[in-house]
Amino acid sequence: MPDLATAPEVTALPADNPFAAPSTLPYGLPDFAAVRLEHFRPAVLAGMAAQRAEWEAIATDQDLPDVANTLEALECSGEILRRTMVVLHTLAGSVGGDDLHALESEIAPLLAAHGDALYLDRRIYNRLESVANAAPLLDLDDETAWLLEQYRKTFVRAGIRLTEPEQEQLRALNARIVTLETEFSQRAVRSLEAGALPVHDPARLAGLDEGTVAALARNAADRSDDAAGAGHLITLQLPTQQPLLARLTDRELRTALLEASRTRGSGVDADSDTRVVLLELARLRAERARLLGYEHHAAYIAEDGTALTAEAVRAMLERLAAPAARNARLEAAELQAMLDADHDGETLTAADWGYYSERLRKERFDLDDDVLRPYLELDRVLTDGVFHAATALFGITFHERPDLAGYTDGVRVWEVKEEDGSGLGLFVGDFYARAGKRGGAWMHSFVRQSHLLGRKPVVVNNLNITAPPPGEPTLLTWDEVRTCFHEFGHALHGLFSNVHYPTLSGTSVPRDFVEYPSQVNEMWMTDAAVVGRFARHHSTGEPLPQHLLEKLLAVGAYGEGFATTEYLGAALLDQAWHRLTPEEVPTAPEDVEEFERAALDAAGVGLDLVPPRYRSTYFNHSFGGGYDAAYYSYIWSEVLDAETVEWFHHEAAQGGDGGLNRAAGQRFREELLSRGFSRDPLGSFRALRGRDADIAPLLARRGLAE
Incomplete structure (x- = not known):
């Protein structure tokens, strides 16, 4: 099993390694222009070595354990490793490539062993126990007490109470599991590429608009293999059902497309x-x-x-x-x-x-999606839809920063400011699909907010929208609009974080709670005041006809x-x-x-x-x-989401605005979005709603009520 003992010892990084010191860019945005592949391995090894030394200093500290020398010291450790790994994981997932994937595979078991080095260290665990025993005398604030309990729980779940032989077995299991997870993820990306469906006869693409057909032609032209000769190439998205199945009139082609999708990873392609x-x-x-x-x-x-x-x-x-x-x-x-x-x-x-x-x-x-798409242009959906709803609720504003570079072409950066003009953080948008990018949509953070570390958030949304031909607008489906609002709900959860400790920041909540704020944010895409702003024809600016808007909002549980x-x-x-x-x-x-x-x-x-x-x-x-x-987290969280939508529409509404007002937004921000994992998440829900959740609104929304 690879471990730190077999890795080359690295004591310090040369100054020209971009991970050797914190980024000097606004809000700590990584300096992607300075990063090269060869920077990662030495930075990861040096980062692990540095953090191991920091943990050793905590474990051997002769002073009585307290918040500063134990909890805060743990929270402040690992800076080199943190800023290296967030960039590596971003590039591996959003850009891809064999070299990055090979490096990710090499590092995965080292990181597993590194985590075990902390959570199986009885000396540090005993210090945490000492702080817990002294808690009544230390007069801990609520967030610190909660963090202490989370650390103790994590150590126990990680195996601190196992015997030495059992811990060795656990280390081997952890290393192999993360290696396999990395391999599965990389094979899943390859299966998207291997499953792409060439179309030799353009007549078979009947049902698709000209822009989509042109995009499929560009897909074929961009491929270096034999598929390029097909003239058109249908690339796959991660879910089983593919969006083009709703539009293609050729039944045999639909069958072939679904078969290509559902047989991914099943042996049809060995790699x-x-x-x-x-x-x-x-x-x-x-x-x-x-x-x-x-x-x-x-x-x-x-x-x-x-x-x-x-x-x-x-x-x-x-x-x-x-x-x-x-x-x-x-x-x-x-x-x-x-x-x-x-x-x-x-x-x-x-x-x-x-x-x-x-x-x-x-x-x-x-x-008809083809009728709707001309009214759903990406920039307008963002500016007059996603961003507008956030401004109406929370008073924040968005200012694009073309001077700040993303990690690849097409990635955009916005500075987010509070109502008083002070800086809140950065929002990074990576909206387009590309070869090597993993499927689906997701949010993550380059920088997590923390008062302890004096940091404001830098958050990222990734989507997989098919890029239009050069010079053409990016027209979305209604489902893609929903994805924009959903992922931005995660972004708001990260941007509004207002906690002391980085471990508790933003979206660092249980997995069956993290989807809740993002699902709530979907409600604003159908708010009449919001959709009336963003659903406008991309060339004429004319609003979506009222009869179409009414029908769109009436779809309900269909x-x-x-x-x-x-x-x-x-x-x-x-x-x-x-x-x-x-x-x-x-x-x-x-x-x-x-x-x-x-x-x-x-x-x-x-x-x-x-x-x-x-x-x-x-x-x-x-x-x-x-x-x-x-x-299961998505539907579990939707119980809370459906309840919260009810709250916005009724208790929080003012003058028939459906809850789209600053008072409602401020309460949602203060009681839930800002809290991160600094307290019991269901306690945050109860603070907002005044009671425990009821499943009835979810059953009604999905048409499942008796």
Whole structure:
């Protein structure tokens, strides 16, 4: 197993390494122009060595343990490593490339060993215990007391109470697990590229607008392999259902596109086959959970969230599964009737769902994505939609900084200012898909806010919008508009952080709580005062016609049977893999599909017409790390989200504004967005709402109420 003992000793970085000192750019934005590949390895090794020395100084301090020499010293440690790794992970995920991925793979087990060096150090744990025992005399403030408890809990969950032989076994498991997670994530990216679908006959692209067809031609031209000769190339996005399935009229091409999507990682391409990796990951996670005293990995993960138990998670998912599947079957019957009119005697398939669902939506609500797209231009959605709602709620303003460079072409930077003109932080937007970029959308932080360290936040949103031809506007689908608002909800959570300790900053909350603020922010995309500003024709500036706007807002729970079942399929798969004991994990790659089918059938969501949002072989949330045994978090958080939307629309509303006012925004900011993980997250919700959450608003929103 690689560890620090086998790595070249690095005592200091040369001054010309950009990670040797803090960035001098505004707000500590990394100086990407100065960073080269060869800077990373020595910076990571030096950063780990420096932090190990800092931990050793804490462990051997002869003074009585207190907040300053133990808690604050831990919080201040690891600066070189932190500023190096945030840039490395950003470039690996958003730019990609074999060299970065190889380096990431090399470093992953070293980082796992590095974390174990802290959390398995009994000397530091004993110091924390001493501070806890002395807490009544130290008169700790609430945030410090909470941080102390989180550290103690983390040490226990990390294995501090294991015997020495057990700890050695745990170290080996941790190193192998992070190595496999990195490999899965990289293979999942390769599977997106390997699954891209060449189209040789442009007539088969009927149903697509000229801009989309031109983008597909550019995809082919950008590829250096044989696909370039195809003339057009449909690239894949991370979820099973692909956006173009709703628009392509060629049924055979739709079938081929869905097949390319759903078979990713399943062995159709050897270099991106993830099955062996995910099976080993499931087994090793189960072994680690058993070693730490848990029934399974799902129990280990749930304990660290607001759910607390895997049984609570399962009960909630099972409560939703039956009504969601019922609604999906009702929706399928309507779509089958439409298919019959086109292809008498043919049976509806999963590849048909998006196409006929979109047609039904057009007929029922007179809505068409191709009609909407000219009114949904990216810059206007950002400026007059996402940013405008934030200004109306919180008084903040956005000022683009073209003088500040991102990490690759097309990345943009805005300075965010408070209502009084003082600087709040930076917002970085990386909106376009590119070769090597991992799929999906996400937020992360370059700099976390902390009063202890005197830092203001620098946050990043990543999307995967297909770039238009040069000189053409970026026109979005309604779902892409939703993604813009959703990810910016995460950004607000990071920007508004107002805590002392960096560990508790911003989005550093339990995984089953972190999606809550982002889901709340989606509500403003359908607010009449907001959508009326951003939904304007990109060339004429004319607003979206009122009858279309009314129909758009009236869609409500249409299609939620499919959407909820698709999501639950993935969430239940995630739970199924992580509720296994080591002995129960399948051993052969060909067993993956059978396990998946059995798990979905047992949960009542094994509908061929509604494949899970992510199948196991490209389920990067789960097997790439980050949401393992926690994909339930989205629907768990939506219970809080639906309740909060009710609060905005009723208690917080003023003069029929739906809650889009400064008083409502300020309270939401003060009680929740600013708190980070400085207190019990559900306590923050109760402080806002005045009571515990009720699932009824969620059931009504998704059309699942009896």
